[in-house]
Amino acid sequence: MTPEELFTAALGLGRQWRVAQCRFEGEPKRLELRLEHVPGEHFECPQCKALCGVHDTIERRWRHLNFFQYRCELVAKVPRTWCRRDGVHQVQVPWAREGSGFTLLMEALVMLLSAEMPVDGMADLLQETDTRLWRVLIHYVEQAQARRDWSTVRRIAVDETSARRGHRYVTNVLDCDGTGLLLMVEGRSSEALGCFAQALREHGGDPAQIQAIAMDMSPAYLKGAAEHFPQAQIIFDKFHVMLLAGQALESVRRQLQHDGAELKGSLWSLRGNVWNLSAERQKQRRALCLQYTKLGRAMTLRETLQAIYASPDQVTAESQLNWWCGWALRSRLEPFRALAKTVRQHWEGILAYFNTGLTSAAIEAVNGIIQLAKRMARGFKNFIYFRTAAYLRAARLKFELPVIN
Ligand SMILES: [Zn+2]
The missing domain is CATH 1.20.1320 (phosphoenolpyruvate carboxylase, domain 3)
Known part of the structure; x- marks a missing residue:
């Protein structure tokens, strides 16, 4: 078996792709695997899935899991199909998500590490910029968040957190009965509850199903609850x-x-x-x-x-x-x-x-986790980073990731 054949098997490239060349490049040394698609193959049009001919190719590069201590990158000329119906489109490659500069396995590693360390720590460890890592986290967190089913949520708590001492507030909505943080929105106005009512509908629920809302005594939340959840009992926990x-x-x-x-x-x-x-x-x-x-x-x-x-x-x-x-x-x-x-x-x-049998335990727990998330997002340069860190830590998300084994 040649090294190329070995890497082709190890990467699980499917029958359309193979490793054509592997070499150590640059200083510090990194392993570069050049992939090529089998000549004469037709590829699926990403839009309609019909098999189409190749229009042209574009060279792309993906960071993969390290090979021992060496950084490893895949390079491939990715074909663009020409489809009668949909025109020219870049094909889906089996090792990476569209638009990502990481392979799927590398992304799985990033998600795995994110459970244990802050993003700047990961950036040091992986020798990556934090922007690139945040992009991965945001993608998987938003995808998992979008899939959540809130049809059984009955009792919620609304809570404000200051993003930084003294300014910029966010509102957190959480499930008092176990699924953790549901939603984080900017600001602490009555509209925060309007946002939750809207999100609830998008997650298979209905504002009428909410029986109780635990909250602090801010007039804004009271107003929001009266407008969007008029049937819910208000509880100051x-x-x-x-x-x-x-x-x-x-x-x-x-x-x-x-x-x-x-x-x-x-x-x-x-x-x-x-x-x-x-x-x-x-x-x-x-x-x-x-x-x-x-x-x-x-x-x-x-x-x-x-x-x-x-x-x-x-x-x-x-x-x-x-x-x-x-x-x-x-x-x-x-x-x-x-x-x-x-x-x-x-x-x-x-x-x-x-x-009501309600306890403050869920609120206190989520509140504590969000304080940690604040640290993970280091200084909250960006609301999306903070929200991503909070969902990652406090929302009990289920990710769809390739398994590293
Ligand atoms: Zn097509």
Whole structure:
């Protein structure tokens, strides 16, 4: 067997193509495989599939999987068919997707690696530009996203994420019951929900099937829900209420610091739930709360609200929440007074959380993954990159790729 025959067999080129020449080229050395089609063959017209004669050929080049440590490229003069009906078209080659500069197996490798590393890491490893890698990711992610069936989605959550601190927001729509991120759209206006209603129809669903929407208390989302999902129950979920409580606590801390309290470096020991903190930070939290009584009061208010979310039923939750609002209003802590007012204004939606069996777990999980996706897309130069990274990580897509084995 000659090396050419060996590579022809290894590449699985089908009967129309063979490796005519293999050689090491350039510095650093790369393996170049020149392919040629069997002379006299007819090719399918890409439009109507009729067998047609060859009009002319165009030389093209594809990056393939490395050959040991060497970069490997396929080069071929690709025929263009002349079809009576459709005119001149370049034929489909069996090893690559139309318009791609990578072979299918190389693309499969890119997709495989993308599950493990950020795009700039892949670019280093593969010695490729990130633009070329993004093009592959975008193609497969959009293809898999387009094929998703949303006909069984019943309960969704709407959530905003800042793309970068302070500016440019995106809206995420997710399935509360398991399929992760459904849609990411730019902006956080009421139209974000209009976009989802439209996308739902395109994915085999109907806006009328949505029974509940979990969201934060932004008027824009409320308006969007009323317009596009009038039958859905609005739920202000635990995740978003606790986010507000965390922000109220942070306002109290900042005010104290502004008034001269020694709170430098306290941010992380005061944030989040005590059981997630190291022993050192738990100790620091206790000490600060004892030293600054306002901070102690704010912390107790936040933790009590958290505990109320463990209520066994809606009736219990309602009476406890009512009591909590009274306490917060008398607390002489302005941020918590404001929060109590907000809670009272959104009473029905907040209580709805307790009898729907909805949990915030899906929202928190997807939110965490999207933060990671932000890192994968490094700095969010481009909305499409960010959305692609988010779908890749959080949308449970099924890709149609050749198998590397
Ligand atoms: Zn044709």
